[in-house]
Amino acid sequence: MEYPFREIEKKWQKIWEENRTFYVDIEDERSKFYLLSMFPYPSGVLHMGHVSNYSIADAIARYNIMNGYKVLQPMGYDSFGMPAENYAIQHHSHPEITTHENIDKMRKQFKSCGFGYDWDREVITCDEDYYRWNQWFFLKMFEMGLVYKKSSYVNWCPSCQTVLANEQAEGGICWRCDSKVEQKEIEQWFIKITDYVEELLDHSKLGNWPQRVITMQKNWIGKSFGTEIIFKVADEEIELPVFTTRPDTIFGCTYMVLAAEHPLVEKLIAKNSEKEKVLQFIQEVLNEDKIERTAEDTEKIGVFTGSYAINPVNNEKIPIWIGNYVLMDYGTGAVMCVPAHDQRDFEFAHKYDLPIRIVIQKPDKSLVLEEMKEAYIDEGVLVESAKFNDQKNITAIENISKWMEEKGIGRRTVHYRLRDWGISRQRYWGTPIPIVYCDDCGAVPVPEEELPVRLPKDVAVGKTRKNPLLSVPEFVHTTCPKCGGPAQRETDTMDTFFDSSWYYARFCDAHNNNEPFDSEKANYWLPVDQYIGGIEHACMHLLYARFFHKFMRDIGLVNTDEPFTNLLTQGMVTKDGAKMSKSKGNIVDPEEYIDRYGSDTLRVFMLFASPPEKDVEWNDEGVKGAFRFLNRIWVLVTEKQTFLKSLPNRYDEKAVMPGFAKKLRFSTHSTIKKVTEDINKRMQFNTAIAALMEHLNNVSAFECNEQSEKIVKAVYYEAIAAIPKLLQPFAPHLSEEVWSMLGNQTSILETGWIDYNEKFLIQDEVTYVIQINGKLRSKIVVDIDTPKETVEELALADEKTQKYTKGKTVRKVIVIPKKLVNIVV
Template structure:
């Protein structure tokens, strides 16, 4: 018979809610533990990925509660953004209606699973009470000069007259109308995250972050140390700054390449005879996919501008080209080209017959223009470089930089691959940017007291081609906060990453209507002790949130440097080797599985099938296995309940007991140790659950009878009493039920975690593995105190050893204490 999971789960969910077990009380003086899972986009359905993610978090939360912490586990919704807007268009409705409907559904599903959230703290980023503070933070950043406007390129569909996200413009084709996407230059708002680049590179304040996330962030920020050098233009009173990490090669610079987006091109082409070709070329390059364009394998192409620059170190006239392999986003959008010592420049120079000059020789001095098949990019000895000849190139980097600085023609500098963060979106469903444009006063930020700038509801979604806000006259037309004259509102809304960059702080004080959160309350809860979410957020979300934290610290709202002390990146749920998605038709509905087997089974399966940071492959049969396990535990307790309740709880630890009983007690204490360590240290719930299963097998194998002496009854009782305790993080409803069946008062979460006795884990006998030439041939069991000499003697007494060493000479014998013996024979 199946255990009555439905009754059990309903009953305990109601109990937890009634007793407010997961609602945090600020008066509670126990140490805090803030556990946060990345909040979901409310699509109206939870998929298995969510269940997996939140089951991991809930297990940690419950474990920490039992360990005596005051656990804060909140939940909310990342509700703004393109998918929500598109969902509404598809259903011919309004995002506000559909989003709140979907939130309702999502909340219901969460509640049906019994996750331990403090629902009083629920937030949705599309609530006015939330995005009010996005605007407030925006203004604070604006006041600190961290926000500015600049023109940049966006994907633009000429037919739909709308800006497209990268995913809507795959392969340069509009997802709706299949027109060719072009790059359009528009003015957008940017956040100077680069001001914090150096501090973001400092990962030393984390307790436990996956090394790979740290590496990815470091590479994403991409610090490089080099020199800015100015190249004067011939016949023009203008200079082109270039950034180079190899100033030592500057005497070998024979031409220069600008990015197609470089602002100087407009000036240069004026006097050029081939103006039309340049325009055509630039347009073509700008509209190419950047990943493809800058790929090493893509053929380097360029066009001569007709203008020349002067190499400041030797006065040489060098041609200025425009090329596809230079991007505007990095450095200054211009590079000095040294074909002999940079592979990209080398290929470009070969193609267009530009001069190549060797200025760094290898140690053998064997480089010649004729034998060069590729650029020589290593260090070496300077040559063709006037006063720097024969110097080591590493030293020349220093000397030439110094020389340029003295001549006021350059400066040592540090550049980052990290770009400033473009937060403008030409879309409706997001936080309005609190700015007005006044003819008299220019760009005017809305005063704090006048916040929030409410997102108007009266819009036609999906009808108008451009940003729907442009058509809402009562929104756009306003008065200037400075001079009171008529003015226009900004119609761009914010990137949703802005919303999710500080939500962890709002959860600490979600109802505050004076501030985004109270300083003292935030200081109490932050940083988040454990953050859990997908690896896909390694660079963007996690860097943005770290940046926000540092900014809010700098304006005095936080007293910590980092938002998340520990990070766990969990894997996704796959089926048939692929991520579950509707288009692939491999979605498993959580609701169906929960109705059939219960939430404890689904949690158990998710946690058992693989370690948390790995993907979980969904398997219908595997779920049945988890269900079977919980049934076996329930049946065991159900059957033995009366026997156990009539057995003593404590026993004499020193009493002589049978080897079988000793084994059972060993299993009990070993399992507690294993589950505790796996849960606490590495969150390896898969091995923790495996250990509980193993213990169940051990207990089931132990035969009992009514006449068993007291000590034996007590040890047997102990072996069963640990099940509800150890299962409480993974199968919380069943655990509560079993705890009560065994005569305890609920809730088990308030009963404390369980400890083991190291005394019962001591083994007196040790099994040594005997290897001959590294191959397992025999085993010997010896007392734990046996000396090395004795072990060696026992090894040679072993018939197997004699068999395999017969007629051979013993070369060596290696004894690894408490493990093995390896005999090398020949």
């Protein structure tokens, strides 16, 4: 028999919608719980990953509703960005059309899953009423001095005449035309996220966040204490500051290396007779992949600039090189090189025959230059370092820095790996950056009253690979807001991370046309109590959103410091051990399974297959297993419906009952306890469902009929009635149906969660495991409060124990209360 999931699911979805079960407002007296899942990019098809993620969230939502909270669970679409543009090109359409079509499809699919969303708050980021506030925020940031323009390098395909994303330029080859990708320097808008770096480093105001996300963010921000040392270029008045965490090795610095992008490179190579060669080298380095460039096993290559610098501590003249292993993004783009004590420098010096000088000796002074096979990076004592000789290098770090500060050749500084947020994208499908370029006034922000700067719709997407906005004269040509003269609009659009940095706040007041959201409303709902999304967002999205929240706080829009109190990072859905993707051809379509088994089955499978933080391996047979479980519940209740309705729904707690009934009561109450704690303490649904399955097995094996004692009937009823309650978070439709079949009139969501009674969890006997030398040899069952000494005696007297202890001396006996006895012989 197959339970009628199609009718059941449709029926309850309709009832929830009519009752407006999941629509919430501030006036409602229950306390708030804001539950948010990362919103999807609307590809048009619901992916298994979505179902998994949103099933986890919905389970938490429903559990909290039953525990008396009003749960705000909104849904929206992260609908700007490259995939939408590419999708439209492929389908010879326009992203405006395809995106909205896709959104409509996805909304329908979400509804068929029965997720408990407040649809009145739907947010679509590519709609004007949303992105206009991106522009508004940009202007506020501009006012606050958080926005600036600087040039930086982008992947450039010379044949397509377009900027490429890193993923489109893999291996240095353009994804479309296979041309070699170049690095091109262009002007871009940046946001000073680094102004908030210290606050972003402080995770103390967060609730329950995975430690690993915090660690990843800390490493990403990469705070390091060090010293900035100012080198001067020989015979020039040019200063070349370097940042180092190892000022103790400064006397061993024998050359310098600059990044190929370093702004002074041009000056330094001006007098070099082999200038052309150097320029060619620079071009080659620039076109290398950045990850490859810094990889330790990549060959370190370089070229001499022809210029020298002066080591400020000993006035030595040292050569200045350009190398592939130095990046402009970190520190000052110039490093002092100490080949004896840095592995990369060591390799580089050997390759180009540069001098190496030991300045840190092993405590036994055994380090010999000629015998060194690698750099010595451990602790030691300073040598050849003038007045710092014989100091431990750890102390010398401090002393040398102080001394350099006094001499004015260096200062202690803090450096961060975190860079400012580049938001410019040379693409069509994004929020236009509200800036106008005037020949006289320069870059002028668009006045607030003139927002939104509308993204023109009448654009031939895909005709050229260049940013289509460039070919819309009505958009580009405008007048300067300052002087009224002719001007051009900025054609760059914003990074889509901008959209997703504040959407959680928009959900609090999704249709406000006068401001991004009403402060009071946002302060009521925020912060998000539980945020759920993939670990891949650990550094970027989650940092941008934290930054944005602090910025919104500083302009008075919100009154909290952090946007997301608790965070759950869920795993992805895999098949054959790999992430589901089009290119691998291992995609499984959720809709097919919803049609075949219903959304309850799909949810139960997803939640049961693994704990939420881990990946879920797709398994067709496993889905059938989930269906079988739900079917068994339905059959059990349907077959006995009349009998069940006749059973007493209360019983005398003190009534004497037979052992088998006591056991069932234990099963009921321990299952309630297990499911409750697995949901609210551990957020582990697989074990909760396993416990429920076990309980169902116990109930199915239980014999109860018209002739049974009254107390037995009551215990049986209690055992069955607990099932729909505990099932609601995982299989909500069936849960409701079973609940109503038991004669209940209202939605189970309106009834409370179910409590267990500690009294019924107390057992009279306990099994002790007996180990001999740590190996399991026997078991004894004793009264629960048997004293330790008696347990020891009983264990030693045990027949099987005797077999192993005979003729041997018992050296030690360890008794762990209610668990085991270990006898060491």
